[in-house]
Amino acid sequence: MQLNQIEQDIWQIELETPYAVGPVNIYIIIKNNRVMMVDAGVSTYPAWRDFQTALHQLNLTTASIDCLVLTHHHPDHTGFLRYLPTSIDLYGHWRNTPWISHDTHFMRRFQTFFQEQAVKMGVPERYYDKLPTFKGYLSMGGTSELKRTINEGDEIPGFEEWQILYTPGHAQSHISLYRATDGVFMSGDFLLEHISTNALLEPPYNDKEEAPKTFLRYRESLIRCLTLDIRKVLPGHGKPFLYPRSFIEERLHNQDKRFDTLKRYIKEKPQTVFEIGKRMFRFVFFKQMDLVLFEVQGYLEWLAKNNEVTIEMKEGTYYYKSP
Numbered sequence: 001m002q003l004n005q006i007e008q009d010i011w012q013i014e015l016e017t018p019y020a021v022g023p024v025n026i027y028i029i030i031k032n033n034r035v036m037m038v039d040a041g042v043s044t045y046p047a048w049r050d051f052q053t054a055l056h057q058l059n060l061t062t063a064s065i066d067c068l069v070l071t072h073h074h075p076d077h078t079g080f081l082r083y084l085p086t087s088i089d090l091y092g093h094w095r096n097t098p099w100i101s102h103d104t105h106f107m108r109r110f111q112t113f114f115q116e117q118a119v120k121m122g123v124p125e126r127y128y129d130k131l132p133t134f135k136g137y138l139s140m141g142g143t144s145e146l147k148r149t150i151n152e153g154d155e156i157p158g159f160e161e162w163q164i165l166y167t168p169g170h171a172q173s174h175i176s177l178y179r180a181t182d183g184v185f186m187s188g189d190f191l192l193e194h195i196s197t198n199a200l201l202e203p204p205y206n207d208k209e210e211a212p213k214t215f216l217r218y219r220e221s222l223i224r225c226l227t228l229d230i231r232k233v234l235p236g237h238g239k240p241f242l243y244p245r246s247f248i249e250e251r252l253h254n255q256d257k258r259f260d261t262l263k264r265y266i267k268e269k270p271q272t273v274f275e276i277g278k279r280m281f282r283f284v285f286f287k288q289m290d291l292v293l294f295e296v297q298g299y300l301e302w303l304a305k306n307n308e309v310t311i312e313m314k315e316g317t318y319y320y321k322s323p
Contacts (some may be wrong), residue, residue, distance in 0.1 A: 001050035003057055005137050006240050007184060011183020013054040015047040016074050017161075018140075020288075021195070021237050024076045026051065027186060028058065028189055034158045035060060037068045037088075038177065038186055039236060043079030051080065067091060067156060067235065071188025072171035073099035074141070081142025091156060092148040093166065095173035096204060107134045113211065114228030121293055122317045130289040132201075132298035162186075167225070169218020170198045176225075183231025185243065190221065193232050193241045197253065201294045216305065219255065222248050243250075245277060262299045263308060263322070270312055270319035273297055 002014040005305045006027075013026040017142040019042075027038040041047050055061055061086055070092035071077060078100055081090075098106035114131050123131070130294045137287040152155070152175075162177045177186040189197055199214040230243040259281075265276055277292040278285050285292050300320055 001054060003054045004240075006234060007182070010184070010234070011038075011054075011058060011120060012234065012240065013051060014229055015041050015050055016044075017042045017047065018044065019076055021076075023237065025234070027234055028055075028060070029159065030058075031159060034066045035064050036156065036159050037065050038083065039071055039077040039188065040068060040080040040142060042076040043082050043142055044140075048080060048083055062088075064156065069150075069175075069177065070096055070100075070158060070173075070228055071176065071186070071190075072096070072174040073137075074171060074189070075137050076140065077188070077236060078142045078144075081144040083142075086144070090144055091146045091148055092146050093149050093151060093173045093175050094146070096173075097172070098145060098205065099137055100144050100146075101144060102138060106203075109203045110134050112169055114201075117201065119299075119316045120273075120318045121297065122274040122319075123273070123293070124140075127289060130286075165225070167221040168212070168219050169214055170197045171200065172205070172212050172214065172217070174221075178228060178230070180229065183229050183243070184234060185228070185230045185232065186234045187189050187236065189236045191247070192235050193233070193238050195237075196254070198289075198291050198294060199298050213298070213301045213305075215295070216301055218298075219302075220250070222252060259299055259302060262296070263303060264308060266285075266303075266320050267322045270321040272317055272319055273300065274302075276320070 004012045006012050009030055011028045013028065015021045017024050024041055026041055041051060065088050067089040068163040069157055073096040079099060080185045118128055118131055150164050154164045156162060161181060162179050165176045165178055167174050167176045174188055174190055175189050176188060199218040201214055202212055204211050226248055232240060233243050234240045265271065273296050277296040281292045290294060300309060310319050310323045
């Protein structure tokens, strides 16, 4: 555990997780004797113990926390919902709800969605255990109920200087917090300094909508944030970092290069998502198969949006090729 003062009113609590991404951050903002917490860690006993130690060093307890804002629903950002007092006002985007309530209908939709995706992507059955399950959300994520849903332009009472921005892509529940007075940007997992953010596939949130095109949503979120005067990023993972003007432009440029690479691949012959992923990311494919498949799917959806790919279906599996 590390406790670092980032600004006069902001402290970072860095906590260990069992995930490959490494430690996760919680931020504590104190203003006029009110305490706002941003994100809620992962529900392991060592993390919870270390979090309470950090609060003690700040002369706080969990009872001191007035409100908690979730940047998104992933289990390493919601875990302490299991332990925190229910008197804390919980804020987040409405798309957090089925995840943190462990909605059984949504859980069934989740499992069905990824079973169908495996067939469409051409994943051999022996690798089905590499695909996401709801087990991780049940074991490491917390459960609770939002006091109020927040979206773009909303405010947190007592902390109105923080602008709420809807930044979907990595998660469709994702929001970021931006303080224009000093350019501080609490990015959750939307902007990370040393690793590229994955746009994770998600099932539809109700029976009437299609599955979100998460990579395209993430790219749109990046482009929208180009106009912000961001000066310092407080990420969900890693150290806070000074924000160079070129940061988002470089991410978009790297996406453009990968787009061109994938476009070359499908000119050669029709290929499945599984086949493309195995070729493009051969060094990490079997270690991070789900993330690779999500990435490739996202770029193919981008190609489809630009009418630069056609799809043939054989026995339920999609084969992608140049028009």
